[in-house]
Amino acid sequence: MNIEQTLKDAEQLLAPWCKETFHPEVNRLDVAIQVDDLRAAVGALLAARWGYLSAVTGTDLGIEVGQLEALYHFCNGPAITSLRIHLPRESDACLPSIADIIPSASFFERELQEMLGFAFSGSKVSERLFLPDDWPEKVYPLRADFSIEQAAPVAGRRADELPEQGVVGGNTFVIPIGPQHPALKEPGHFEFTVDGEIVTAAKMRLGYAHRGIEKAAESRNWIQNLYLFERICGICSHTHAMAYSLGVEKLAQVEAPPRAQAIRELIAGLERVHSHLLWLGVAAHEAGFDTLFMYSWRDRETVMNLLEQITGNRVNYSANVLGGVKCDIGAEQAKAVKEGLTYLETRIRHYLEVVTTDAMFLNRTRGIGTISRDEAEKFGLLGPTARASGLSRDVRLEAPYGAYHHFPVSLVMETNGDLEARCVVRLKELLVSCFTMRTIVDNLPEGPLTTRMPRKIPAGETVSRIEAPRGELFYYIKSKGGENPARVHIRTPSLCNWVSVLEKAVGHQLADVPMLIAGMDPCFSCNDRVVTVNRPSTNETWSWKQLREYGIEFYKR
Known part of the structure; x- marks a missing residue:
């Protein structure tokens, strides 16, 4: 282009x-x-x-x-x-x-x-x-x-004073789900109006994972924020750290060495396998297919072991530093990665066969929550959810970053747009990721892992976009020329994909709702970045020390 x-x-x-x-x-x-x-x-x-x-x-x-x-x-x-x-x-x-x-x-x-x-x-x-x-x-x-x-909280409409849910009239009910619910791996509140078993209206409420990360970033320096943003999401922590690092490096007019860029892509690929296998288990559990849930999560341990061997961590990997990476791929790690990929490719092909042939699973996925290509474009869908509807939207191909210029991936798309297609896209995407990671390990560039970065980042603003497991991750970073950012805004893919769930729930049976939610692979932690203060009394003033002891950490400007 x-x-x-x-x-x-x-x-x-x-x-x-x-x-x-x-x-x-x-x-x-x-x-x-x-x-x-x-x-x-x-x-x-x-x-x-x-x-x-x-x-x-x-x-x-x-x-x-x-x-x-x-x-x-x-x-x-x-x-x-x-x-x-x-x-x-x-x-x-x-x-x-x-x-x-x-x-x-x-x-x-x-x-x-x-x-x-x-x-x-x-x-x-x-x-x-x-x-x-x-x-x-x-x-x-x-x-x-x-x-x-x-x-300070004000007297008014509190959670324990909300109108009672139940019968609206005739066969119409309002069914609340969450914020704490067995079907949700993170807190979110949904209200579905149903006529009998059919959903007639849907709305949602976010904000239950309060951490104030965007605000906190303004009072931390550029290096401290790297570890802060890595904790936005435990499933795609490397993705957030990579997006932030690429953005800050652009502002500083610094480019990480080729070996560091390749290692970043390799870890991003492993994280994608981790994320999609975790999602497959959750989706299977929502469909009542707990055998698939247990086996996919067992195989997810293979990826987490590889990440631990490379970075020393199983969740927040801390592989990135501004200007490069802190972990290398030696002969031992390369051998372990290739052996792990060989095992995972076999298992992924098996899961692909299961989700496209198992009669019970197909009853819960085939023809359910179908989104056409035009609807996907209208809703602004991202990631596998969009590609399952035939909408070609992948930042790794549309706007390659880092090592993706040298180690490209293939586009995976389906056109049916239903829950089955979303399963197929994610599993086929894993096979593509395994091939790319094997290519990186076999052709890893020589050279250093880091380059020098200034303490003060020049004034300016930048947009950093990368393809997270759920879709495009968007970072807007603004500097005034100091040691702290002036503004960092994060738009995660889940915030765009929620619209399709609320729209497509209407007209479906209530029993399909958990699968519709799971089908987009939502991440509540990525959405919830606000600040809240919990106090037992609206008239009581707490010190900073008391607030921290209560378990909520706030950051002054």
Whole structure:
């Protein structure tokens, strides 16, 4: 793809509404527009099929500047066009909602509304998505002047005061699932309205894994944040650390050595096998196929043992450092990796045969939750969920990064778009990953593992996109030229894929809902990055020491 021409096409499309243009990076175009022109500009990009809305980043530019900034990032292969809008910080000015034309924007808008205080006209949703009901009004965790003292809970609608669930009328019921539920491996709250056994409406609530990571990043230096972001998700910790490292290295104009890039890709491949085998076990368990669950998790131990042998850790691998990696692949590790891959390839082929032939499993997956290619594009789906519907969306191929230029992967797609297709895509993807990892081990470049990085990262901003096991992971990183980042915004693939679950649940039986949720491989920890304070009394003030002792760690700016 000719990036320069692609960005020129976007600039021509947006010319009627453009106030000013910027090129923060060679593959990026920033177009400053007025608030009232947002829907028209978005409509022009959609009509021309220029990419998809990948993320919306909000930033508080500070009390001195007195403005909030919203960036609507559209991605088209390696090219990124961002619509940049400024709003007065202390006014009632608001953005027009685009959720009616891009469904996934609903989650982005609600995040900006709750975290930064943006308002959206035309939005049909008023309930909170991330913050608890007793969070005080007009207190926004990601504002520059936010302090913990502002977050004291207020008297009002608490969890134990919510309306009683049950009969709505006739055969219509509201069925709550979660936040603590045997079918959920992480906390999330769903409400499904059912008429008999058929789901007629669905809504969800996130925010139960409160850690405040984006806010915490602003008070930590660049190296400390590497280990902070690695703990966003235990299943794809290397993916987060890799996305962050690549972004910071771009800002510093430093490139990790080829050997380090290859090792990063190798560990990312092992992590993908780990993630997909874990998902296969969860999906099998939801379908009542516990034999498949136990065997797939047994084989997952093979991957975790390999990761431990290479990095010393089984979950948060800490393989990355800014400027490279800290672990090498010697002859012993290479031999173990190839032996492990040989075993895993045999097991993966067996699982592929099972999920496509077992009658019981097919009853729970074939023709269930079918998403057409057009629907996948409309919902903004990412990763295996999108590729199972015939939508070619894989950052490793569309915008190769790191060692993927030298060790590419093959695209895996299905067209049926149902739960069976999502199983098949993930398992075939594992076979592709095994082949690529074997190629890396046999052709590992010689050279050092690290290169020097400055303590202070030059002022600027960058977008780092990589393909996580669940789909595109998006990092927006901004530096003011110091030892700490000014802003880091993370959009994980689960936040985009949730829309399809809520849309496709309607019309299905309630018994299909657990499989629909599991089918997109959700990660709640990736979504939940807000700050909350739990106190036994709204009138009691706790010290920082007491809060830490209570088990919740907060970070001052």
